[in-house]
Amino acid sequence: MSVEFIHVFRKILDSQKYRFGFILLPLLMFLVYLSLGKYAISPSEIPSIFLEDTIEHTIIFNVRLPRAIEAMLFGACMGISGAALQTVLRNPLVSPYILGISSGAAFGAALSIALLGAGYIFLIQPSAILFALIAIAITMSLSKFRGQFLPTSLVLAGIVVSALFSGLLSLIQILVEPEKTQTIVAWIIGRLYTVTWRDVTTSAPLAIVGILGLLIFRWRIFALSMGDEEAKSLGINVGRERMLIILFASIATASVVSVTGIIGWVCLISPHITRFLVGSDPKVLLPASISVGASFMLAADLLSRTVWTFEIPVGIITTLIGAPMFLYLMRRAAHEWG
Amino acid sequence: MSGVKVRNLRFSYGERVVFENLSFEVEEGEILTVLGPNGSGKTTLIKCLNRLLRPTGTVFIDSFEVTRLNEKEFAKLVGYVPQAHSPAFPYRVVDVVLSGRTPHLGFSMPTKDDYELAYEVLDKLGLSNLANKPYTQLSGGELRLVLIARALIQQPRILLLDEPTSHLDLKNKIVVLKVLKEIAKDGIAVVMSEHDPNLASIFSDKVLLMCKGGIVGYGDVRDVLTAENLKRVYGVDVKIFENNGRRYVFPDIL
Numbered sequence: 001m002s003v004e005f006i007h008v009f010r011k012i013l014d015s016q017k018y019r020f021g022f023i024l025l026p027l028l029m030f031l032v033y034l035s036l037g038k039y040a041i042s043p044s045e046i047p048s049i050f051l052e053d054t055i056e057h058t059i060i061f062n063v064r065l066p067r068a069i070e071a072m073l074f075g076a077c078m079g080i081s082g083a084a085l086q087t088v089l090r091n092p093l094v095s096p097y098i099l100g101i102s103s104g105a106a107f108g109a110a111l112s113i114a115l116l117g118a119g120y121i122f123l124i125q126p127s128a129i130l131f132a133l134i135a136i137a138i139t140m141s142l143s144k145f146r147g148q149f150l151p152t153s154l155v156l157a158g159i160v161v162s163a164l165f166s167g168l169l170s171l172i173q174i175l176v177e178p179e180k181t182q183t184i185v186a187w188i189i190g191r192l193y194t195v196t197w198r199d200v201t202t203s204a205p206l207a208i209v210g211i212l213g214l215l216i217f218r219w220r221i222f223a224l225s226m227g228d229e230e231a232k233s234l235g236i237n238v239g240r241e242r243m244l245i246i247l248f249a250s251i252a253t254a255s256v257v258s259v260t261g262i263i264g265w266v267c268l269i270s271p272h273i274t275r276f277l278v279g280s281d282p283k284v285l286l287p288a289s290i291s292v293g294a295s296f297m298l299a300a301d302l303l304s305r306t307v308w309t310f311e312i313p314v315g316i317i318t319t320l321i322g323a324p325m326f327l328y329l330m331r332r333a334a335h336e337w338g
Numbered sequence: 339m340s341g342v343k344v345r346n347l348r349f350s351y352g353e354r355v356v357f358e359n360l361s362f363e364v365e366e367g368e369i370l371t372v373l374g375p376n377g378s379g380k381t382t383l384i385k386c387l388n389r390l391l392r393p394t395g396t397v398f399i400d401s402f403e404v405t406r407l408n409e410k411e412f413a414k415l416v417g418y419v420p421q422a423h424s425p426a427f428p429y430r431v432v433d434v435v436l437s438g439r440t441p442h443l444g445f446s447m448p449t450k451d452d453y454e455l456a457y458e459v460l461d462k463l464g465l466s467n468l469a470n471k472p473y474t475q476l477s478g479g480e481l482r483l484v485l486i487a488r489a490l491i492q493q494p495r496i497l498l499l500d501e502p503t504s505h506l507d508l509k510n511k512i513v514v515l516k517v518l519k520e521i522a523k524d525g526i527a528v529v530m531s532e533h534d535p536n537l538a539s540i541f542s543d544k545v546l547l548m549c550k551g552g553i554v555g556y557g558d559v560r561d562v563l564t565a566e567n568l569k570r571v572y573g574v575d576v577k578i579f580e581n582n583g584r585r586y587v588f589p590d591i592l
């Protein structure tokens with residue numbers, strides 16, 4: 001695609017009317033998602049199905065709907081958290097996973113399975129959230145040197161914390177009985193086919209808190225990307241507000257990861273797709289990354305349940321699509337910057 | 339008074355005192371230029387005035403004692419233009435300028451009025467045609483002006499600039515300094531650091547001459563930029579010429 005094409009494309013998106021696209025896109029994906037699958041249902045039938053007690057009702061209402069909502073929540077949280085963290089830390093390679101959230105959550109889930117067994121499945125999620133937040137807390141405290149916070153050291157601390165929790169996770173897997181190891185592995189691989197209404201209701205409140213927090217802070221997130229001294233000169237309490245923003249992003253991501261397991265690349269790729277579409281417009285980037293993340297996850301999970309005769313865990317799909325796409329977008333961005 | 343009043347400012351990095359007993363005043367409409375060799379503490383002074391460093395002593399802006407202000411109140415009084423800026427993302431010029439509204443916006447988004455103000459300031463600095471360009475594609479001189487525009491849109495009472503002419507060619511130096519002269523005329527007190535004594539002489543109302551270990555002179559250009567003072571500070575013999583009441587300094591090396 002030529003540079004001119006992208007500029008024309010962005011001009012179209014710039015006009016208010018087309019901003020609706022960011023609302024319509026996930027809604028459209030949502031309808032397609034509900035109707036397609038092993039048991040296809042026409043979108044026009046969907047409204048009536050909600051009222052009738054039929055097999056279609058069960059499929060839509062008990063299987064596809066909670067799963068679709070969780071997919072959208074996951075994508076929304078990952079999209080906005082990735083965009084916010086990349087902006088605040090002035091680094092397009094940062095994602096919530098790099099700060100240790102994913103390995104913390106995986107360790108938490110494994111610990112719960114190892115100690116309590118599969119009988120206490122309802123404790124896996126709180127344990128995953130808890131350890132995701134513990135991991136972030138360690139990362140943040142390690143990233144302070146002589147009372148000063150450095151964005152680069154945050155990334156380094158995140159890598160150290162991730163390695164630490166991954167090591168502990170491997171240790172657990174070796175120590176426990178084989179059946180538990182299987183449960184642990186099955187949990188870690190990112191998937192949505194296990195999602196129930198209960199998962200949605202436990203992850204949604206925290207996810208929404210995180211998303212709203214980041215949305216409220218979005219102009220200040222932009223100002224923080226000017227660099228510490230300049231942000232301070234713009235009236236921002238740099239240390240405190242950056243911590244809050246990282247905390248909101250952590251809460252949002254931990255809440256969904258604790259339900260779905262580790263689904264990779266969405267948090268990294270969604271902000272980059274969004275920047276490709278709208279540029280770096282500070283007013284639009286965060287809200288649009290919610291929409292892009294949610295749509296991307298719906299598309300990926302739709303593929304995961306339709307592309308093969310059996311379900312492919314969605315984490316595999318997002319990685320297979322995300323990695324090459326990321327490569328393309330990075331090259332594109334490098335070209336545009338040059 | 340309106341402007342900046344500094345009384346008995348002192349700052350040290352551990353044992354090393356950068357300056358002490360520093361007092362000066364800049365009224366609104368005036369430009370104070372801080373001159374001195376590399377490492378003499380010009381940037382340190384600017385950062386002290388901007389509260390990025392914590393000196394002892396008192397700084398008043400208009401009648402406010404600055405340590406009593408919170409971040410937001412302070413940012414409404416003081417605009418800052420850094421010596422170097424490294425862009426993290428290719429924001430549009432108008433967005434970068436709008437980030438200067440942050441202390442006035444709080445948690446809301448910029449309104450139509452804010453955009454109008456941004457375009458007004460861009461127009462004033464001759465940057466209107468760049469408004470929608472990514473600011474990563476600007477020349478050094480354009481970027482400096484954009485950063486000045488961002489500070490202006492804060493609508494501050496004083497403007498602090500750390501070497502606003504560094505890395506610029508002769509024409510762009512003059513463009514930037516003329517803009518600063520205009521800004522001062524609009525009733526803002528300007529404090530900047532500079533390396534070229536001649537540009538300082540042409541564009542400033544007062545100078546502050548620093549060297550390692552303290553202040554050599556403060557006041558009117560002709561009182562401070564003397565051959566003895568410059569020899570003491572830079573270790574270079576200079577000849578002073580006068581033309582149209584202005585003072586020009588040339589190194590006496592031939």
